[in-house]
Amino acid sequence: MSPSDIYGRKINYLRLSVTDRCNLRCTYCMPASGIKKRAHSDILSYEQLHRIAEAAVAIGVEKIRITGGEPLVRKGMPGFLAGLKRIPGLKKLVLTTNGVFLGSMAGELRDAGVESVNISLDSLRPEVFSRITRRGDLSKVLEGIAAAEHAGFEHIKLNMVVMRGVNDAEVLDFAALTLDRPLKVRFIEYMPTLKERNWQSFMVPGDELLSRLSKRYPLRKVTNDALDGPAVYYRIDGAAGTLGFITPMSSHFCQNCNRIRVTSSGTVKSCLFDDGKTSLKPYLENGDDAGLRETLRQVAGTKPHRHMFMSREADNHSFTMSQIGG
Numbered sequence: 340m341s342p343s344d345i346y347g348r349k350i351n352y353l354r355l356s357v358t359d360r361c362n363l364r365c366t367y368c369m370p371a372s373g374i375k376k377r378a379h380s381d382i383l384s385y386e387q388l389h390r391i392a393e394a395a396v397a398i399g400v401e402k403i404r405i406t407g408g409e410p411l412v413r414k415g416m417p418g419f420l421a422g423l424k425r426i427p428g429l430k431k432l433v434l435t436t437n438g439v440f441l442g443s444m445a446g447e448l449r450d451a452g453v454e455s456v457n458i459s460l461d462s463l464r465p466e467v468f469s470r471i472t473r474r475g476d477l478s479k480v481l482e483g484i485a486a487a488e489h490a491g492f493e494h495i496k497l498n499m500v501v502m503r504g505v506n507d508a509e510v511l512d513f514a515a516l517t518l519d520r521p522l523k524v525r526f527i528e529y530m531p532t533l534k535e536r537n538w539q540s541f542m543v544p545g546d547e548l549l550s551r552l553s554k555r556y557p558l559r560k561v562t563n564d565a566l567d568g569p570a571v572y573y574r575i576d577g578a579a580g581t582l583g584f585i586t587p588m589s590s591h592f593c594q595n596c597n598r599i600r601v602t603s604s605g606t607v608k609s610c611l612f613d614d615g616k617t618s619l620k621p622y623l624e625n626g627d628d629a630g631l632r633e634t635l636r637q638v639a640g641t642k643p644h645r646h647m648f649m650s651r652e653a654d655n656h657s658f659t660m661s662q663i664g665g
């Protein structure tokens with residue numbers, strides 16, 4: 340049975356980061372320079388990551404999302420995923436990626452048993468895309484999305500972090516992608532993890548987007564599936580796909596939080612924003628699978644009631660998302 344925390348939330352979703360490396364440098368995720376890469380020796384092996392996944396499923400995790408950094412920069416990913424897929428009791432194996440390598444990898448990822456892919460895409464304009472990612476080539480990601488559509492994933496979700504004055508003028512263009520393709524386009528509120536000055540001016544609340552979109556399109560709310568993440572979904576009347584709103588800042592979803600996180604160096608976190616001081620390495624090194632299970636269960640049980648992102652104590656706390664996995 341899945342562990343519950345003291346607030347009665349059932350924890351059945353693990354976000355497992357397999358690397359802190361990335362081939363892009365998105366402005367909202369990483370600083371322009373000075374990012375310290377973890378030493379290779381600090382990164383867990385596939386065998387260790389697999390043992391963590393098994394322990395998580397043994398305590399009631401039903402869905403595992405592979406994230407990073409960019410998971411597809413790590414060599415041997417399809418074989419690792421195929422191994423995870425064989426863990427008895429795991430219901431959903433899913434992946435979040437920037438899409439750059441999907442053009443060549445989508446088919447083998449689907450064959451490995453990945454059910455759905457979430458692809459980050461913040462602009463449909465080549466120059467804006469390369470400014471946000473500091474180096475990306477939009478055409479590669481569009482190729483990746485086409486390959487994913489061809490590979491037959493259950494769901495393809497596009498993640499757009501909306502930033503005022505940067506890409507928010509494209510929200511209607513993103514919504515139009517759902518008219519005749521079964522894509523789930525999700526608008527994500529910008530989280531100021533790097534504690535930039537003036538971040539408030541960037542963040543576009545989900546409500547504002549919903550109201551802008553409903554002036555152009557008739558929208559109907561869609562109900563979520565049991566293992567869905569935090570997005571709230573709508574469908575434009577008659578459209579093939581849906582629109583999702585992820586609102587960690589304006590209307591947090593902590594009351595329904597069902598997840599724990601493990602970083603690529605083996606730190607387990609009860610919340611995206613906690614300090615994450617519990618390492619799984621001692622249990623991995625000693626072959627102590629019971630200890631792994633117990634530690635995961637304990638950390639799941641200490642999930643905070645909600646994040647304190649907007650509070651003053653949070654002001655000193657900055658981190659790069661790429662080291663945690665979002």
Ligand SMILES: Nc1nc2c(ncn2[C@@H]2O[C@H](COP(=O)(O)OP(=O)(O)OP(=O)(O)O)[C@@H](O)[C@H]2O)c(=O)[nH]1
Nearest residue numbers: 435457496498527567568569570585587598611665
């Ligand atoms: N504050 C907060 N943000 C989250 C959490 N989980 C995901 N996000 C953010 O939601 C956005 C989308 O994350 P994804 O990796 O696509 O995962 P997901 O939204 O759980 O995906 P589905 O399971 O497919 O619905 C990213 O910006 C994440 O940082 C969470 O637990 N708390």
Ligand SMILES: C[S@@+](CC[C@H](N)C(=O)[O-])C[C@H]1O[C@@H](n2cnc3c(N)ncnc32)[C@H](O)[C@@H]1O
Nearest residue numbers: 367368408409436437459498529530660664665
């Ligand atoms: C850290 S990335 C890792 C996976 C992969 N590299 C990718 O970009 O999809 C996971 C998710 O976190 C999101 N993310 C990163 N920094 C964010 C921020 N400051 N605010 C909101 N979402 C953020 C990204 O847009 C992406 O959808």
Ligand code: SF4
Nearest residue numbers: 361365368408437661
């Ligand atoms: S959001 Fe993903 S692609 Fe962009 S820098 Fe972060 S880890 Fe890399």
Ligand code: SF4
Nearest residue numbers: 592593596610611646
């Ligand atoms: S901020 Fe923390 S408690 Fe809230 S939904 Fe995210 S992980 Fe869960």
